[in-house]
Amino acid sequence: MKERNTGETPVPQMIDERLEFQISQYADGSLPAEEVAALEATLDSDSEAAALLADYRKLNAVIKRDLPVPELNWDRLAAHLSDVVAEEDRATTVISISTWVRRVAVAAVVLIAVGTVVLWPRGNEQVAVAPTPEGKPVAVAVVEIGGPVVSTGPAVVEVAIGAPDQSQGGSFAVDEAIVYRPPRVAIASGMIERQDTARLPF
Amino acid sequence: MEPVRSDLHRDSAGPSDGQLVRQTLGGDRKAYDELIRRYQRQAVAVSYRLLGNTNDALEVTQDAFLKSFTSLESLQKPEAFGGWLMRIVSNLSLNYRRSRKTRKSVPLAEVLGPQGTEQADAHGGGSEWMAKSADPVRGLEGRELGEKLKEALAKLPEKQRLAIVMFTIDEMPQKDVAEALDCSVEAVKWHVFQGRKKLKELLKEHL
Numbered sequence: 001m002k003e004r005n006t007g008e009t010p011v012p013q014m015i016d017e018r019l020e021f022q023i024s025q026y027a028d029g030s031l032p033a034e035e036v037a038a039l040e041a042t043l044d045s046d047s048e049a050a051a052l053l054a055d056y057r058k059l060n061a062v063i064k065r066d067l068p069v070p071e072l073n074w075d076r077l078a079a080h081l082s083d084v085v086a087e088e089d090r091a092t093t094v095i096s097i098s099t100w101v102r103r104v105a106v107a108a109v110v111l112i113a114v115g116t117v118v119l120w121p122r123g124n125e126q127v128a129v130a131p132t133p134e135g136k137p138v139a140v141a142v143v144e145i146g147g148p149v150v151s152t153g154p155a156v157v158e159v160a161i162g163a164p165d166q167s168q169g170g171s172f173a174v175d176e177a178i179v180y181r182p183p184r185v186a187i188a189s190g191m192i193e194r195q196d197t198a199r200l201p202f
Numbered sequence: 203m204e205p206v207r208s209d210l211h212r213d214s215a216g217p218s219d220g221q222l223v224r225q226t227l228g229g230d231r232k233a234y235d236e237l238i239r240r241y242q243r244q245a246v247a248v249s250y251r252l253l254g255n256t257n258d259a260l261e262v263t264q265d266a267f268l269k270s271f272t273s274l275e276s277l278q279k280p281e282a283f284g285g286w287l288m289r290i291v292s293n294l295s296l297n298y299r300r301s302r303k304t305r306k307s308v309p310l311a312e313v314l315g316p317q318g319t320e321q322a323d324a325h326g327g328g329s330e331w332m333a334k335s336a337d338p339v340r341g342l343e344g345r346e347l348g349e350k351l352k353e354a355l356a357k358l359p360e361k362q363r364l365a366i367v368m369f370t371i372d373e374m375p376q377k378d379v380a381e382a383l384d385c386s387v388e389a390v391k392w393h394v395f396q397g398r399k400k401l402k403e404l405l406k407e408h409l
Contacts, residue, residue: 016327020395020399021391021392021395023397024391024394024398025391025395028369028370028391028394030376030391055402055409056402057399058409059398059401059402059405059409060370060398062254062347062351062405063351063355063370063371063401063408064370064371066347066348066351067251067348067352067355067371069243069246069247069250069353070246070256070259072246072251074239074242074243077236077242077260078238078242080238080264081238081242081263081264081267082234082235082238084264084267084268085231085234085235085238085268085271086231088268088271088272089231089271092272131358180234
């Protein structure tokens with residue numbers, strides 16, 4: 001770290017990192033154009049900054065000079081690399097074709113299997129076919145439906161007159177005075193047997 | 203030393219990198235051969251300066267071109283092929299020592315110059331090329347400094363080392379270095395600055 005001799009008490013100067021970064025870019029030729037003029041003015045007045053620029057340029061020259069590229073037969077290397085790439089390209093193409101053929105074969109087998117299942121004829125069921133007046137046969141089904149048995153004898157219903165059975169010995173009693181039960185009822189004078197309640201079949 | 207530039211063998215009227223990439227994806231393998239011719243030197247240079255060994259650098263270069271060819275469809279910006287390829291080269295170089303897979307060997311005898319095989323067998327790094335110098339004293343000093351430089355570079359953090367190698371030594375465009383390091387151009391400048399500071403400190407006795 002150098003000290004400037006200005007006649008006054010020397011003040012140690014250090015290059016700040018921002019200035020050092022600008023000097024690095026200037027050494028590479030990559031400093032933005034709008035910053036070049038100001039930096040060059042600083043380099044003219046600041047010996048330490050100028051010394052740092054010189055160090056960076058020397059370092060650049062050393063690392064470029066002392067790490068050279070091996071001297072090769074570039075035409076032969078290019079031919080070799082081209083052959084290697086061509087070989088890889090051929091191998092990749094063969095694999096692609098094999099894969100494509102395999103997929104097509106699998107798809108064909110699946111289609112054949114599905115087609116066989118769908119289109120195979122079914123012969124176990126028989127369907128009755130009846131001709132229609134138009135001549136088109138139509139399938140007809142005969143169905144028997146079960147129903148009640150019809151009695152051929154007279155309908156007979158037994159009717160009891162009097163207190164219901166539930167009242168016998170039940171919780172309530174039927175007063176004979178309320179329920180009047182005539183022993184016999186004659187509906188009309190011209191007595192017809194069917195009008196005589198004593199003769200009613202029910 | 204002649205700088206290794208991506209356009210060193212490129213005809214100004216020739217197709218751009220992006221056009222060559224698109225032609226390759228269209229099935230034109232000769233277009234990829236042109237990309238090989240454009241970038242093989244840069245790939246070898248970057249890998250060599252990271253590994254310090256010619257044979258290793260050639261193996262990595264071969265792997266990088268193979269990998270870039272098989273994954274060319276994944277390149278989103280065809281015009282950025284150079285930086286993308288250098289990213290592959292740097293990643294493969296940094297991972298090379300852990301790799302155990304077998305690979306087709308590069309015929310070193312064919313691709314090296316007349317004296318290259320002998321020198322490559324004798325030395326693993328770049329200092330053997332300094333033996334060609336007419337100044338024997340300078341040659342010796344150069345070899346020693348070259349070894350010190352390689353040791354110092356190996357001590358740098360990864361991105362600083364890559365930035366120094368690609369930008370300062372190989373003079374790759376900063377945008378290509380940014381693409382290779384997957385960072386901004388400003389970040390590349392910062393990595394170069396920090397790496398250079400450390401190298402200056404490590405080599406102060408030899409400069």
